[in-house]
Amino acid sequence: MFKRLLDNLNTAVLVFDEQLYLRYLNTSAEVLLAESTRQLLGVSAKNLFKSSDSAFLTNLSHCRDTGSPIIDYALELHHGDNPSAFVNVSITPIGVNNESINELIVELQPIDNRMRISQEEQLLSQQNTARLMVRGLAHEIKNPLGGLRGAAQLLDLELSSAELKEYTQIIIDEADRLTDLVNRMLGPNEVPNKQFLNIHEVLERVRWLVQAEVSPTIRLRCDYDPSLPEILGDKNQLIQAILNIVRNAVQALGEKGTITLKTRICRHITIERRRYKLAVRCEIMDDGIGIAPDMLNKIFYPMVTGRADGTGLGLSIAQALITQHQGVIECSSKKNHTVFAITLPVLSP
Ligand SMILES: Nc1ncnc2c1ncn2[C@@H]1O[C@H](COP(=O)(O)OP(=O)(O)OP(=O)(O)O)[C@@H](O)[C@H]1O
Ligand SMILES: [Mg+2]
Structure with a gap:
């Protein structure tokens, strides 16, 4: 029961003995260090993090030597080849036996994670507001557009001159084009009809649809x-x-290139403040022109496009749909390497 409790904590917990060898770590600590208990048990504290992270070691030794708990903030820790983690640290000596310290409990709270979550939330909420504004606008346009098209049709029936009918036909065609746009601006309006499915069925369907649309020089x-x-x-x-x-990836490739659809499992993931034990991650990678850094934060807003004939709605719609699945889409891009990663939580039946 205690193991289960510890393994479900968001805080990384590590226990060192008095020689400062690692004796225990919970699941969050394994995730933070990106290594398993089997690989890490028995490792000395001085080998756990790079020598530049001496503040951690100093705190640990000081706590053992004085027996006083220590709290330190915003330490940067590097373990192995992982990217550095910014953490708040709390070290508590335990097992005082004949006045000697037996063990030290270390709690590490990743702070970049919290900052990342609040930044993500802010961005998502701004994008959501923009989507609501666009929806509102689309609603306002949709009704008069119907009236306009109806009137043009009636007028068309009254006209006998083929020349004049051309004008009414232009009104009708343009009204239809606008209706399509307005419908896309309104975004998904259906409540999802969810069933258990394998994400590969979805990806294979997309692969099949897109392969039929593009030239063989584009590999999927x-x-x-x-x-x-x-x-x-x-x-x-x-x-x-x-x-x-x-489809965006295809447009970014132009004549030729490769799009890769990749899937992996993710463990212990937080999406919009909810923590999931398991999630499925799908990555869509392309080796096309890439996205300019100043565009990267904007592309999920509705009506933001970098293409002359784009409407800027594709990604906004994709994000609304993935949000309806409690998932998230992230994007990173440099020249010849753009990745859109969709993370979808695995919910227990
Ligand atoms: N894989 C990619 N590589 C390069 N740029 C991309 C990629 N995906 C998206 N973009 C950029 O993001 C912009 C927004 O994409 P989004 O799908 O929302 O709209 P769009 O493609 O312009 O228009 P629409 O999809 O509505 O026809 C694109 O115009 C493009 O500039
Ligand atoms: Mg698009």
Whole structure:
């Protein structure tokens, strides 16, 4: 029961003995250090983090020698080749036996994670507000547009001159074009019809649809983890979301290039303040022109486009659909390497 409790904590917990060898770590600590208990048990504190992280070691030794608990803030720790982690540290001596310290409990609270979550939340809420504004605008346009088209049709019936009918036909065609746009601006309006499904069914469908649209010089590769668990999702909505991302990748490639669809399992992931034990991660990678750094933060807003003939709605719709699945889309890009990563939580049946 205690192990279960410890393994479900968000805080990384490590226990060192008095020689400062690692004797215990919980699951969050394994995630933070990106190594398993088996690999880490018995490792000395001085080998756990790089020598530049001496503040941690100093705190640990000081706590052992004085027996006083220590709290330190915003320490940067490097373990192995992992990116550095910023943490708040609390060290508590325990097992005072004949006045000697037996063990030290270390609690590490990643702070970049918290900052990342609040930044993400802020961005998501701004994008959501922009989406609501665009929806509101679309609603206002939709009704008069219907009236306009109806009137043009009636007028068309009254006209006998073919020359004049050309004008009414232009009004009708343009009204239809605008209706399509307005419908896309309104975004997904159906409540998802969720069923258990394998994400590879969705990806394979998208691959098949896109391969039929593009020239053979554009390769669609897959790199799937076949052991992925099923997720609860609306197949059509997920196809739509991923199709929008893959079509963007095709447009970024131009004449030729490669798009890779990759899937992996993710453990202990936080999305919008909810923590999930398991999630499925799908990456859509392309070796196209890439996204300019000043565009990267804007592309999920509705009506933001970098293409002359784009409407800027594809990614906004994809994000609305993935949000309906409690998931998240992230993007990173440099020249010849753009990755859109969709993380979808695995919810227990
Ligand atoms: N894989 C990618 N590589 C390079 N740029 C991309 C990629 N994906 C998206 N973008 C950029 O993000 C912009 C926004 O994409 P989004 O799908 O929302 O709109 P769009 O493609 O311009 O128009 P729409 O999808 O509505 O037809 C694109 O115009 C493009 O500049
Ligand atoms: Mg698009």
